[in-house]
Amino acid sequence: MGVCCPFLRPWDRARDRFLINLPCLSDPVRRSSLLLKLALVALHLVFIGFLFVCDAEFIEKTKRDPWYMASYFLLFSATLVQYFVTSGSSPGYVIDAMRDVCETDALFRNVPTNSIQHASRQSGSVVVTVEGEPASGGRRTPTSWGKLVLDLYPPGTSLRNLTCGYCHVEQPPRAKHCHDCDRCVLQFDHHCVWLGTCVGQKNHCKFWWYICEETALCIWTLIMYIDYMSNVAKPWWKNAVITLLLVILVISLIFVLLLLIFHSYLILTNQSTYELVRRRRIPYMRNIPERVHPFSRGIKRNLYNVCCGNYNLDSLPTAFELEDRSRPYTCLDMLKCRCC
Ligand SMILES: [Zn+2]
Ligand SMILES: [Zn+2]
Numbered sequence: 001m002g003v004c005c006p007f008l009r010p011w012d013r014a015r016d017r018f019l020i021n022l023p024c025l026s027d028p029v030r031r032s033s034l035l036l037k038l039a040l041v042a043l044h045l046v047f048i049g050f051l052f053v054c055d056a057e058f059i060e061k062t063k064r065d066p067w068y069m070a071s072y073f074l075l076f077s078a079t080l081v082q083y084f085v086t087s088g089s090s091p092g093y094v095i096d097a098m099r100d101v102c103e104t105d106a107l108f109r110n111v112p113t114n115s116i117q118h119a120s121r122q123s124g125s126v127v128v129t130v131e132g133e134p135a136s137g138g139r140r141t142p143t144s145w146g147k148l149v150l151d152l153y154p155p156g157t158s159l160r161n162l163t164c165g166y167c168h169v170e171q172p173p174r175a176k177h178c179h180d181c182d183r184c185v186l187q188f189d190h191h192c193v194w195l196g197t198c199v200g201q202k203n204h205c206k207f208w209w210y211i212c213e214e215t216a217l218c219i220w221t222l223i224m225y226i227d228y229m230s231n232v233a234k235p236w237w238k239n240a241v242i243t244l245l246l247v248i249l250v251i252s253l254i255f256v257l258l259l260l261i262f263h264s265y266l267i268l269t270n271q272s273t274y275e276l277v278r279r280r281r282i283p284y285m286r287n288i289p290e291r292v293h294p295f296s297r298g299i300k301r302n303l304y305n306v307c308c309g310n311y312n313l314d315s316l317p318t319a320f321e322l323e324d325r326s327r328p329y330t331c332l333d334m335l336k337c338r339c340c
Pocket of ligand 1: 166167177178182183
């Protein structure tokens with residue numbers, strides 16, 4: 001360790017001591033994620049801070065109409081809280097689901113859980129070793145998790161083809177290995193650098209609420225800025241700063257608004273960004289017609305599953321189900337609300 005080396009300069013020793021006390025800063029990935037989070041919080045504070053410092057009317061407005069400003073600060077705080085809650089939430093890792101299934105199975109069979117499965121970390125990768133499962137003739141016998149995963153695929157699928165080459169877990173449909181998180185994620189959507197985590201099955205709803213709150217906050221802040229601009233004449237430098245902030249605000253608003261519309265569409269049709277963007281590269285999506293959403297169970301059910309935390313594993317639809325879903329809409333289907 002650098003701290004013990006006598007040739008280190010005093011500031012290097014001080015830096016090493018600092019990093020030991022704050023282990024989250026010693027890892028470059030976690031450090032950049034923390035810096036991005038700080039930058040995002042700072043950006044929020046700059047927008048509201050500018051109005052506080054430069055707009056004399058703003059303080060007056062706060063005194064005159066406390067409920068209006070209290071509502072704004074409530075939304076401001078809720079957005080930041082939602083951001084940190086989403087950032088700290090699990091997207092739903094395959095290894096956790098696998099551990100749960102194996103432990104439940106062990107309890108059911110009355111087998112000590114520690115003899116069923118161990119998860120260990122080797123050079124940053126999660127390596128799963130399964131004990132207590134007899135091997136026969138060099139072929140691995142499927143674990144309870146392996147059997148569960150196989151049932152989600154068409155008959156004849158080999159477990160070998162479903163095993164992740166990095167963390168060695170069997171992937172259910174819609175799961176994908178994330179190289180940033182170094183784990184397989186259930187219903188993988190994307191890895192969000194701003195959040196420093198993946199968006200997957202278990203935090204998609206939290207992510208949607210975050211972008212919804214961020215959109216509302218951007219619109220409200222934009223209204224306050226337009227209001228400030230239409231006030232009395234200001235010095236040129238204030239006009240320059242406010243124009244720059246307005247440009248950043250409008251770009252951010254367009255971005256989060258489009259993101260909100262896009263993720264609302266994904267939730268309503270039970271799709272993920274990865275499935276939509278890489279449709280032709282995902283083996284189970286390749287032969288499915290463009291307008292068919294293979295995992296959709298209707299708008300109401302899709303919404304219920306995401307909002308109420310119904311985290312079931314999706315099985316691949318049969319040929320009959322796909323044919324039924326690709327059937328064109330008739331007037332009767334419209335009346336019966338087939339899409340719902
Ligand atoms: Zn993996
Ligand atoms: Zn990730």
